[in-house]
Amino acid sequence: MTLDAKIPGGRLTQKWDRHRFELKLVNPANKRKYNIIVVGTGLAGGSASAALAELGYDVKTFCVQDSPRRAHSIAAQGGINAAKNYPNDGDSIWRLFYDTVKGGDFRAREANVYRLAQISNLIIDHCVAQGIPFARDYGGLLANRSFGGAQVTRTFYARGQTGQQLLLGAYSALSRQVAAGKVKLFSRREMLDLVVVNGQARGIVVRNLINGDIERHDAHAVVLCTGGYGNVFFLSTNAMASNVTAAFRAYKKGAYFANPCFAQIHPTCIPVHGTYQSKLTLMSESLRNDGRVWVPKDPGDKRPPSQIPASERSYFLEEKYPSFGNLVPRDVASRNAKEQCDMGKGVGDTGLAVFLDFADAIKRDTRAVIEKKYGNLFQMYEKITGQDPYQTPMMIYPAVHYTMGGLWVDYNLMSAVDGLFVLGEANFSDHGANRLGASALMQGLADGYFILPYTIGGYLAGTNLPAINADHPAFKEAEQHVQSRLNTLLAVDGKRTVDDFHRKLGSIMWEYCGMARNNEGLEKARSLIQSLRAEFWENVRVPGIDKDFNQSLERAGRVADFLEFGELVIIDALARQESCGGHFNEAFQTDENEARRDDENFCHVAVWEFTGDDKAPRFHQEPLVFENVELTQRSYK
Numbered sequence: 186m187t188l189d190a191k192i193p194g195g196r197l198t199q200k201w202d203r204h205r206f207e208l209k210l211v212n213p214a215n216k217r218k219y220n221i222i223v224v225g226t227g228l229a230g231g232s233a234s235a236a237l238a239e240l241g242y243d244v245k246t247f248c249v250q251d252s253p254r255r256a257h258s259i260a261a262q263g264g265i266n267a268a269k270n271y272p273n274d275g276d277s278i279w280r281l282f283y284d285t286v287k288g289g290d291f292r293a294r295e296a297n298v299y300r301l302a303q304i305s306n307l308i309i310d311h312c313v314a315q316g317i318p319f320a321r322d323y324g325g326l327l328a329n330r331s332f333g334g335a336q337v338t339r340t341f342y343a344r345g346q347t348g349q350q351l352l353l354g355a356y357s358a359l360s361r362q363v364a365a366g367k368v369k370l371f372s373r374r375e376m377l378d379l380v381v382v383n384g385q386a387r388g389i390v391v392r393n394l395i396n397g398d399i400e401r402h403d404a405h406a407v408v409l410c411t412g413g414y415g416n417v418f419f420l421s422t423n424a425m426a427s428n429v430t431a432a433f434r435a436y437k438k439g440a441y442f443a444n445p446c447f448a449q450i451h452p453t454c455i456p457v458h459g460t461y462q463s464k465l466t467l468m469s470e471s472l473r474n475d476g477r478v479w480v481p482k483d484p485g486d487k488r489p490p491s492q493i494p495a496s497e498r499s500y501f502l503e504e505k506y507p508s509f510g511n512l513v514p515r516d517v518a519s520r521n522a523k524e525q526c527d528m529g530k531g532v533g534d535t536g537l538a539v540f541l542d543f544a545d546a547i548k549r550d551t552r553a554v555i556e557k558k559y560g561n562l563f564q565m566y567e568k569i570t571g572q573d574p575y576q577t578p579m580m581i582y583p584a585v586h587y588t589m590g591g592l593w594v595d596y597n598l599m600s601a602v603d604g605l606f607v608l609g610e611a612n613f614s615d616h617g618a619n620r621l622g623a624s625a626l627m628q629g630l631a632d633g634y635f636i637l638p639y640t641i642g643g644y645l646a647g648t649n650l651p652a653i654n655a656d657h658p659a660f661k662e663a664e665q666h667v668q669s670r671l672n673t674l675l676a677v678d679g680k681r682t683v684d685d686f687h688r689k690l691g692s693i694m695w696e697y698c699g700m701a702r703n704n705e706g707l708e709k710a711r712s713l714i715q716s717l718r719a720e721f722w723e724n725v726r727v728p729g730i731d732k733d734f735n736q737s738l739e740r741a742g743r744v745a746d747f748l749e750f751g752e753l754v755i756i757d758a759l760a761r762q763e764s765c766g767g768h769f770n771e772a773f774q775t776d777e778n779e780a781r782r783d784d785e786n787f788c789h790v791a792v793w794e795f796t797g798d799d800k801a802p803r804f805h806q807e808p809l810v811f812e813n814v815e816l817t818q819r820s821y822k
């Protein structure tokens with residue numbers, strides 16, 4: 186199969202308009218004849234379901250939580266980018282496009298990123314119309330704050346709860362369509378297989394998580410909005426239920442996985458504090474608007490921060506990157522924090538932390554102002570650590586946060602399987618090797634509200650879709666496969682818990698494929714994962730039965746997929762013999778320890794095709810062509 190990204194011709198600024206005009210349309214009266222499955226109810230899935238139903242399609246929407254409102258998107262804190270240029274500080278669609286391409290270290294598609302920047306402004310208008318309570322300035326205009334990798338202030342926010350407010354907006358729009366009978370909602374359902382008939386995605390098989398029933402659902406097209414796979418590292422800032430299962434099962438049915446090794450490590454998370462911890466908590470990047478990052482100048486200095494005078498502190502980001510200071514992109518801030526800790530300057534009991542200090546901001550702006558901006562984040566920090574960040578600096582350390590890799594999609598957001606569309610964090614699309622802060626919400630909502638509604642129409646109107654239903658043999662076969670996998674998991678009856686395997690996998694991934702990687706470590710990780718996977722199928726303990734509410738069984742399936750997928754991540758990291766963005770191979774760095782790309786050999790999307798269990802995946806590449814920006818060594822100095 187050839188990888189055709191279907192990027193429209195013409196000038197960059199006109200591609201999307203032209204494409205929308207050229208896409209075939211479905212007549213309004215015919216839309217109700219089409220039935221579309223949307224899996225996921227985060228910002229991508231919630232917005233897609235609402236927008237498709239509003240157009241007149243019949244939609245079936247699925248999620249694993251008890252309510253769509255509990256999708257992981259609700260956790261998003263800091264904000265959403267748009268090129269409105271309200272502060273009049275030099276922003277434009279072109280600048281947002283450029284910052285995003287540069288931020289992703291030139292490993293994203295120009296055409297996709299430009300479209301995203303164009304749509305960013307529509308998202309804000311749409312959300313304001315929905316009633317999202319974005320922060321406003323004194324005069325009533327929408328307020329903005331700064332995020333990493335940009336020298337303009339373009340992030341719209343609702344205190345530290347932007348994701349929650351945006352999700353409530355999408356949920357309201359979705360609920361309107363549920364009430365109108367256009368969306369049928371299936372909560373507490375886990376998609377366990379994709380059904381492909383004659384090369385077209387025609388349905389899914391799900392498990393009812395309350396009673397264990399296996400259900401078949403047919404459709405004319407399937408849309409996956411199932412989020413990111415950061416939990417392959419076990420400890421991450423993602424929700425506990427975030428997983429790779431739906432995407433991985435689609436990969437096994439013919440969808441391709443792109444850049445799986447591109448994971449984002451966020452610099453400002455509450456450090457790990459115990460062996461049996463299962464979650465890491467993000468302290469939003471917005472805090473770096475006012476917080477200053479520092480460590481003691483002398484390695485091993487364990488004095489309390491209040492006793493270390495300014496002259497004995499190293500504000501290492503401000504010193505090394507005077508132009509961007511504390512607001513360098515996440516990959517750069519994370520690597521520098523690690524470097525300081527590796528030099529013995531880390532703070533706290535473990536030495537794996539740096540300070541994020543608000544003393545200067547409080548002195549300058551008053552506590553009341555800081556509290557208004559970040560009150561809920563400070564409260565969260567205090568609840569978890571028992572320390573008051575108004576009085577003493579926060580301690581932070583990088584943690585896995587977001588995954589830029591995902592299922593490969595073309596410009597229409599369609600995967601390598603006809604009729605299977607992938608949106609939001611689940612696809613690989615727009616962020617290249619590193620995502621800039623506040624751009625995930627932007628992408629999820631662009632995909633769901635503004636892109637898919639056009640492109641899926643083009644597919645449906647231009648495709649012959651024979652009548653089938655869930656009695657088709659392909660559904661029966663998929664259901665049997667799902668059931669036999671559940672039976673196998675229950676039958677192992679071993680001694681180690683599912684979480685124990687997951688924790689071990691995570692520690693391998695973090696140690697050998699985390700903030701820094703090298704070929705020797707990656708090879709070791711690959712063989713460790715293979716052994717762990719073999720042990721899993723011989724020694725995992727999954728209590729209970731399948732026809733019941735059984736969270737061990739749910740998790741076992743997800744961890745089994747992570748154990749296979751983790752190896753794919755390693756294979757991808759080994760294949761990319763360069764450093765770029767969040768992918769840092771120690772062998773490829775500049776004299777100043779920055780990522781050194783190899784544009785001659787690796788200016789491409791790495792795309793993997795499943796060829797069979799226990800067989801090596803087949804490698805494809807989609808070359809990245811830059812006609813509008815010049816590839817340079819990223820500099821934030």
Ligand SMILES: Cc1cc2nc3c(=O)[nH]c(=O)nc-3n(C[C@H](O)[C@H](O)[C@H](O)COP(=O)(O)OP(=O)(O)OC[C@H]3O[C@@H](n4cnc5c(N)ncnc54)[C@H](O)[C@@H]3O)c2cc1C
Nearest residue numbers: 225226227229249258262263264376412609610623625626
């Ligand atoms: C703590 C935190 C803070 C963040 N803050 C910001 C921010 O300020 N700005 C920003 O731009 N980004 C932020 N991000 C990133 C952003 O929140 C996510 O990238 C984004 O919300 C993902 O949305 P999504 O719709 O793609 O997926 P999700 O919100 O993860 O939704 C996935 C959906 O898929 C469903 N699902 C998954 N698997 C299955 C299955 N097998 N079967 C059925 N359903 C399934 C789930 O039930 C859920 O409904 C943050 C991330 C974290 C972790």
